[in-house]
Amino acid sequence: MSRAEQPSHRADQRPSAIDQPSRRTVLAAAVVAAVAGGSGAAVADTTDTAGRETAPARPVDHRSWTTYADWRTGTVRGTRAVAGTRPGLVIGTPAGTADYTDPHTGTTAAWEYATWTSPVHRLSVPSTEAIVSWNASTPAGTWLQAELKGTYSDGTDTPWYVMGRWAAGDQDIKRTSVDDQSDGRSTVWTDTLAIDDASTGLRLTSYRIRLTLHRRPGTKRTPTVWRVGAMGSDVPDRFTVPASVPGLAQELSVPRYSQEIHTGQYPEYDNGGEAWCSPTSSQMIIEYWGGRLTREQLAWVNPAYADPQVCHAARYTYDHQYAGCGNWPFNAAYAATFKDLQGVVTRLTSLTDLETLIAAGIPAITSQSFLKEELTGAGYGTSGHLMTVIGFTADGDVIANDPASPSNAAVRRVYLRREFENIWLRTKRYNASGKVVSGTGGVCYLYFPARPSARQHKALAAVGVR
Template identity: 75%
Template structure:
C-alpha cells in the first residue's frame, strides 16, 4: 500500500473494511497467557519489568509429514524429505477456469487436500490464511477456508487466494484474490475473513482449509506446498493499547530500500514505486536471509533502474483483483519462493513479543496506519503502510527500515516507542476526515529459513509459530 493518506482498503465501504473493527471481541474470547519470551540481547531492566501480554491470537500451520498425512486426500500425495509437503499424485478430476484478468478459459486437472477441523483457542472474529509453495509454469493453487460459527452453522468455502508464483502470459493464471464473498455473517476482504457484526457474539469456533492443486491436463509437473495455515484472532476493540516497558537494545543488519526511488516505474503494478511498501519491505528481509532473485530473474527490468529486485518483488506479489502489491499472504508466499525460506502472516500482542523476535535475530514486517501528527518524524500520514522493524534503541524506541523514505540512505528511522506501538496495535482510529476507521491490530509478516537456531525456534514458538 502507498504512504499517501488516501482512501484504500483499510477505509473502504465505511468501517466494513477488510480490517473490520472487532467490537466486544475480548468479552467473548478466552485470553491466552503469553509464553515466555526469548532472552534479550541486552536488557534495559530486570525481567520482572517485561509484562506478559494476553494473546488473543491462534496460529495453526500444517508443515510436517504427520500434518500432510492427515486430513482428506483426493489425488494428493505427501512429499518426504527434510521439507515435507504436498503434491499432485493422480488427478482427481478436470475443471475449466475462466481467468477474469486475461479473458481466457482453460481446462486444468486438479487434486485436492482438506485439513482436519481445527478449533482455535480463540473464538475468532478474523482469520487470515497463508501458504508457502512452489508452482512451476503451468501450475497454480487455490486456498480456501470454511468456518464453523458458534451458532452451529458453517460458512461457505471461501476462496482466500488463487496463486501462482509466475505470470507467464501463456502458461500461468493471474494470481488473484476474490471479491464479493459473503454469507450475511462474514465477508472476505481481499485476504481477510471478517465477521460482519462482532457485537452479536457470533464467532468462528473452528475451521478447515482446503488446498486445490492445478496443472495442465497430461502434464507431469505439480505444485508443491510446504506450509499452509491460518491466523485466527479476536483482538479487542481499542483506540489505544497499554504501554509496554522497554526490554531490549539491539539492531539487526537488514538491507535498506526505498520505495520512493521507484516512483513512476512499472505503473501497471500498483501505480509504480509510490505504492510498493509491502514488496519493498519483503525484499529487505529476503535479502537479510541471504536470498534474492538471480540476474536472469531480473533481466526483464530496465537496466537504468536502481534496485531492480524491488521491481521484481512488486511484480511477483501483485494481486490482479486488488490491483495492488499489498496482499499480505501473497507477500509471504513470494518470500517462500526463495530456497528454504518460509513466510507467515500473523498478529503480535505487544512490542515485548517483537523484542523477543529481534533478540533472536528475526526482523518483522509490520502494518500500521496513522495521521501525520501521530508518528513523530515520519513526515506523512497513511491509510495503510508496511515497515520493517529491525531493532530497538537503549530507550526502547523502535528502529524501522521505512520504505517511504526519499532514498535508501534515509530508510533507517527511529520512532518513539509509545507512538509506534499504539498505531500498530490499535484496531480503531480516526482518519484525516475525523471518521472512525479500523487499524490492523498488530499484523505482521514473519520470514525465516527452514534451518533455525534453538533460540530462533523458541522465539517463534513464543508467538505461536512453528
C-alpha cells in the same frame, strides 16, 4: 503506502468491516508473550478475579501444517505427501480435470486438479477474523487455490471461501483474491475473513483449509506446498493499547530499500513505487536472509532502474483483483519462493513480541496507519503502510527500515516506542476527516529459515508461530 490519507492509494488499504463502529466489541485480554532467553524483556502476568496468577492468554491462534505427518492427515483426493528435509504436498494421481476462466485475461483452460482438506482445527481463541497463508513452489504450468471453511459459535458453517488463487509466476494465471464472498454473517475482504458484526457475539470457533493443486493436463509437473495455515484472532476493540516495558537494545543489519525511488516505474503494478511499501519491505528481509534474484530473473526490468529486485517483488506480489501489491499472504508466499525461506502472516500483541524475535535475529514487517502528527519523524500520514522493524534503541524506541523514504540512505528511522506501538496495535483510529476507521490490530509478516535454529524456533513459538 499512501503519502496522504487519500483513498486512491491502495498499498495496504482495503475495505473492511472494521471500519464499522460495531466491529469487535467483545474484548479479549491484551497480553505479551514470553521472550526467548537472553533478551531480558519482561513477561506480563495476569490474574483472575480472586487475584491469583494465571497463564497469559493470547488473543491470536496461529496453526500451520508443515510436517510429513501433517500432510498425511485430513482428506485427500489425488494429492500425496512427500518426505525429505522440507516435507510437502504434491499432486499424485489427479482427481479430475476442470475448466478455469481467468477473470483478468478472459482465457479459459482445462486443468488437472487434486485436493487436500485439513482436519478441523478448533480455535483456542473464538475469532472475529481469519487470515490464511501458505508457502509453495508452482513451476510453470501449475498453480494453487487456498480456501477456508469456518464453523460459527452457533454451530453453523460458513461457505468454502476462496482465500487466494496463486502462482509464483504470472504466465499461467493472474494471481488473485476473490471479491463478493459473503453469507450475510461473514465476508472476505481481499485476504481477511471477518465476522460482519462482532457485537452480536458471533465468532468462528473452528475451521478447515482446503488446497486445490492444479497443473496442465498431460504434464508431470506439480505444485509443492510446504506450509499452509491460518491465523484466527479476536483483538480488543481499541483506540489505544497498553504500553509495554522496554527490554532489549539490539539492531539487526537489514538491507535498506526505498520505495520512493521507484515512483512512476511499472505503473501497471499499483501505480508504481509510491504504493510498493509491502514488496519493498519483503525484499529487505528476503535479502537479510540471503535471498537473491539472478540476472536472468531480473532481465525484464529496465536496466536504468536502481534496485531492480524491488520492481520484481512488486510484480510477483501483485494481486490482480485487489489491484495492488499489499495482499498480505501473497507477500508471505513470495518470500517463501526463495531457497530455504518460509513466511507467515500473523498478529502480535506488543512490542515485547517484536523484542522476542529481534533477540533471535528475526526482523518483522508490521502494518499500520496513522496521521502525520501521530508518528514523530515520519513526515507523512497514511491509510496503510508496511515497514520493517529491525531493532530497538537503548531507550526502547523502535528502529525501522521505512521504505517511505526519499533514498535508500534515509530508510533507517527511529520512532518513539509509545507512538509506534499504538499505531500498530490499535484496531480503531480517526482519519484526517475525523471519521472512525480501522487499524490493523498488530498484523505482521514473519519470514524465517525453513530450518530455524533452536533459538529462532523458541522465539517463534513464544509468539505463537510453529
